[in-house]
Amino acid sequence: MPDDSGPLLLGPLLRYAGPTSATVWVQSRDHSRVTVRAFGREWSATTFGVHGHHYALVVLGGLEPGASSDYTVDIDGEQVWPPADPAYARFPASRVTTLDPHEPSRIAFGSCRTSVSHDAAGNASNGVDALRAYALELSRTDPQRWPHLVAFLGDQVYADMTSDEMQDFIRARRDPSQPPWLELKDYQEYAHLYRLAWTEPANRWLLSTLPSTMIFDDHDIRDDWNTSQQWHREMNAKPWWHERIVGGLASYWVYQHAGNLSPEELATDEIWQAIAAHAGSGAEDEIDLTETLDAFAERVDRRPDTYRWSYTRDLGESRLVVVDSRAARVLEPSRRSILDDAEMEWLDEQLQGGVEHLFVGTSLPFLISPGLHDFEAMNEAMASGAWGPWLARHAEGLRRTVDLEHWAAFQEGFAQVLEMVAAVARGERGRAPGTVTFLSGDVHHSFVTEVDPKVLGPGASRVVQAVCSPIRNPMPRGIRIMTALMARGLVRPMRFLAGRSSKVPDPAYPWRVTHGPWYENCLATLHVRGRGLVITWEAGEVSGDHHDQPELRRVARVAIS
Template sequence: MAGHDAHGSLVLGPLLRYVDETSATIWVQAAHAATVRVRAFGRSWESRTFTVHGHHYALVVLDGLEPGTTSDYAVEIDDATVWPEPEPQFDGLPPSRIRTLRSEEPTRMAFGSCRTSVSHDAAGIESHGVDALRAYAYHLSRPETGAPEWPHLVAFLGDQVYADETSEEMRAYIASRRSLDEPPYAELKDFREYAHLYRLAWSDPLNRWLLSTLPSVMIFDDHDIRDDWNTSIDWLHEIRATPWWHERIVGGLASYWVYQHAGNLSPQDLAEDEVWQHLQSRLAAEPEREPDLTEYLDTFAARADAHPDSYRWSYARDLGESRLVVIDSRASRVLTPDRRSMLDDAELAWLDDHLRGGFDHLLVATSLPFLIAPGIHDLEAIDEAMAEGAWGRAVGSLGERMRRALDLEHWAAFQDGFLQVLDLVVEVATGTRGPAPGTITFLSGDVHNSYVTSLDPGSLPGGSSRVLQAVCSPIRNPLPRTARVAQAVSARWLARPLRSLARRSTKVPVPAYPWSVVEGPWFENTLATVEIRGRGLVIRWDAGQVRGEQYDAPTLEQVARVVVS
């Protein structure tokens, strides 16, 4: 397209998103309406961009690939090569590549959550520590560092961006558009501000390279929208009464579909997705014109918020011998006082269909930990009973204040849904839903500490699956030291008295299957990797370290390693 500088045509990306044995998708944000072409494996695939609030995007679907093959790739915008960059911003990075999967190859998957977008210099490290994702990227890019075997994909389990806790750079952008002295102040307001926040999160050269060459799956958590998103019906009523919330939730969900969700989907799932179908119909009707999805996506996002059962953000995929089920634990909540559940009926029915045996391993990714420390679980269950009026209105008001002040809003605070899902998991573990997997492993983040819990093997019949919870949080957003001490102490010392209190009350459900913390907690910025080993698995947590002033050469050091046999 005449009049455009090819070097400036690529705004963000490319991101390598979905990859299986025979297909892949690559996401790109362009500076203008264009045709985006991907060249790999001696072939090319292309797509027209679509626009949302003045920004331009493309998701290019590559099909007909051979299993277990690898190819470097290039991205063109209007016939000009924009990736690899003509002048790389970081020396020594290998070419971006696509590697298709093989069904018989054991899965290796990195995962983590909670990553703030601040600088990687001395000031940024002082305030937020070393970015574990960036250290991981540097390590994989340098074979001489003894890099571990590459994972097949990385799962980002929430808080990819912080819409409510903005950096100085983000606040400067907001101030260029509107006053910081008016609601929502320094928090994000709309789609355009989300677009800038994603650009800050994904533009660092090392992280950008990693996202271009390591497939990724994603799911939101509260800070992608706002702290405590959908924690209770009172919270929801209060936030909807503000003059700025509608634009915020619409911008947040619309941008989430564009930047995160569309890339989660296989080509088959994309073909069934209502937004993708609308986009393809527009492209077919006017192939030479860029579709403007602004009005459509805004309407879609408003409906998805008002009627959560109208759209599903959860998804699943099979990875050779394993199944990965990714659960939305934020948008589909039931908040009515007489029935609180993390999942509404439609979501629960979908999960029921996908929690099945017949796999060596069942991996269940959900941003909020399913099995938290028993003492904290009981505290949240007791608080839920308090907040819902089990001991009267005055105690209920205290319970609601505690819920928000202490972030008591995990699966344990939605007992109806928790107990239903636990029953489904036990059915899989005991072979009721097909041959029992070796493990059923929940992968989560959110809590800003990492640990492993395990369902007591003695509570299930012999031959049952091991049921585990592995948490990796944060990638980059550490807790203050005082909060670390308080969290560790509460998890350890509250367990027995709170379990005793819960058992004495008929108003607090007590799970039939006990569990305990078997490793952790640890509080470093980390990225974890789960590696399948037959019917067992190995989980490793790695943290970044900066020596001296070598900010662009962070080393990677193992924090913990857990073997499940």
């Protein structure tokens, strides 16, 4: 169980780190003043409250580009980080490192991480935690070689597949024989789930010293979240769903989203404006955002176009655009799109050239294996009634059973974004980048796909999809056979079937699986090499009975030249 004895309950997490500013997130036990000391200076913030919990996001400003400093955290004048706990003695001091705009980018990324024990039992059920193995390796590595950030691309927590520890917490506060059973019910349970996910010492140290970006996927809320109009109607009819979605989105803003934003973006965020206004008033009390965040979460669930979860990170020579592929979907069968009109317009503005590399982070892979893409496109047409109501009913069931809900299952939106990307690659939106690279997770196996360079024309960017999934939640062996067939053996049969129907759109630009699939728990690291990239997938491996001391093992290395 997480330790509640000290004033610091969770964190610190180093979230945003730009050339001249950074943010550090903490959860404290009480209403307090949180101070971060680095670079011979200090910055402070008073906590804000949500459902009886206390948080602070401390903004560090006026920094120099490419600078690095160890940092400490005080709560009400008491130093709480680094902790006195001997479990942290082997880790270097946590540090803030600002972005050097001229240094080639290094990005670690991955998705899908369950929070179970790191002993023999946990490794047997869920495999070795690749993030923890990466943290242990990083602690022994020259900081000059560390990534500039780690991008967590969905399923940071599992609200619907709970661990034994989480179930113990649920049983202690309510009857699990009643809905929603052993799934999460509300904000209080989300708060406990995040603490279980982020308190293990090695992972906690890594989160304290590597800047991070995050975006949700379905399991952060519930499996198949917004997969179809019928799913949406059924879930909203359940009496327990309202509290779940409100708790899920409110806690997501607190634990994940606020830290995604730069100080400039925070200044325009409606929730942060309430925090800033209270701080600027000189009030000594703590602002309680419980009602504000609950009302906000309810509104943005019902009207997704009133708030944007997507965001961007400028990386100097490159740019990262992180896209919400869950909350802003259009689900009407006649015009399904993974992005609504407002989100599509925003993405259209962000997909521009003039950078060395354009990275698009989206939890759901954009360019999945061609066989699976055609299968999902055919399923969407069937479920929308293209071949009558009988097939539509069965197609809807199949869609949920085998998760046919990626970009390919939203053909209208997929085609729009593919044309935008092709325009960037051809240099029609500024100088063509070296690559337009999608970074994704979700599918519990890793691979690389690439658009055929010949169809984009001479001098065009390489258009690549890189997937790293899972960090810790391996795919069952039986399902691996199907994914392998879709990646290779069934590509031509599926293309033949899809191509024969006028009701299934043909992709404008063909692509293929170039590397993979791989099925290990992995974390990937991307290195910019001029106009090219090198991407490495690494897994944790246990030697003998040393289950808590995994070593990193390279699974694959792919060069995009």
